[in-house]
Amino acid sequence: MYADGCASSEARACVVVVPGLGDGPASLSYVARGSALEARCASTARALIRFELSTSYEGYGTRRLRDDARDIDAVIRALRVKFPLATSFALVGHSTGCQSICHYLASGYDSASAVDRIVLQAGVSDRDWYDADCGREVMREWVARAREMAPDDLMPADTPGTYGVATNARRFLSLASAGGDDDWFSLDIFDGSSGEGVESSKIVRKLGAGACARVDVRLVVSTADEYVPYDRDVVVAHNERIRDAFARVAKSARTHYIEANHDLSDMAEKDAPGFVDFVLS
The missing domain is CATH 3.40.50.1820 (Alpha/Beta hydrolase fold, catalytic domain)
Structure with missing residues (x-):
């Protein structure tokens, strides 16, 4: 410190x-x-x-x-x-x-x-950026794949959005999926398009x-x-x-x-x- x-x-x-x-x-x-x-x-x-x-x-x-x-x-x-x-x-x-x-x-x-x-x-x-940088449909496919894995299993090295960092399925989903722990500020949460809103x-x-x-x-x-x-x-x-x-x-x-x-x-x-x-x- x-x-x-x-x-x-x-x-x-x-x-x-x-x-x-x-x-x-x-x-x-x-x-x-x-x-x-x-x-x-x-x-x-x-x-x-x-x-x-x-x-x-x-x-x-x-x-x-x-x-x-x-x-x-x-x-x-x-x-x-x-x-x-x-x-x-x-x-x-x-x-x-x-x-x-x-x-x-x-x-x-x-x-x-x-x-x-x-x-x-x-x-x-992160979710909005990954969708824009890697492609929304590509990210959806990888999110679906991560959901089939054990939480502590590491994502494959070529997983989009991991940028070379060893990332387990739990953290990948947290960052890349709607409603993940890291998903606080995505556009669709606040503009109403996800069914949520302010x-x-x-x-x-x-x-x-x-x-x-x-x-x-x-x-x-x-x-x-x-x-x-x-x-x-x-x-x-x-x-x-x-x-x-x-x-x-x-x-x-x-x-x-x-x-x-x-x-x-x-x-x-x-x-x-x-x-x-x-x-x-």
Whole structure:
């Protein structure tokens, strides 16, 4: 676990970064040492925390969101000891880190009561991307094949959507099938075409029993995200529906749009202050 910003025990708040698939604690430039976010944390008595999930890098292929939730719980509990003066805990998720945070909040951990803000940066749909990148019918055939396998059996090496990562049938289905554990943000959930819609989305169903009631939700949306197979107008409409779903169960929910790629590595310097303000205020 790495702590920057105000890393002393005097920190009054913690900002905890939850990485996405294939990532780890050093993957994101916007939380690195010298970043605008790190500098703001240092000047406002916040500790900026980066840690390695058991699913980090290629570990995700044989693990589950519940493993991420367990890891987040362990980190929050450790931070409450390390930073005894901290009264605010924010979780900043990148990509699948967003689903990991949602799953953690829905899992009933006592530590979740300390979390008062979640920032979901690039919370996108793996299923939508796989369908666009590999072909919907191709993915449906492989999903059907995975359903006939034992959960811990590894998918064949040429399975589309695994991109060379050893992936068991359970995780493949979680990522690639409708209603899988990882399937929180797909387009058809929110536009009504799947028969669901905002009010019956997983966000409302899983987080609507008080798990998110005291949490401010901040959605950071990249309008040039290379893993989102829709045009800008669809991106905006889709994320406004996602925001509306969170608004039904959270203390507050807001969106912030940035003309940048999936991990914000090409975010313009002029956009960094507004991004930091949105994350922290």
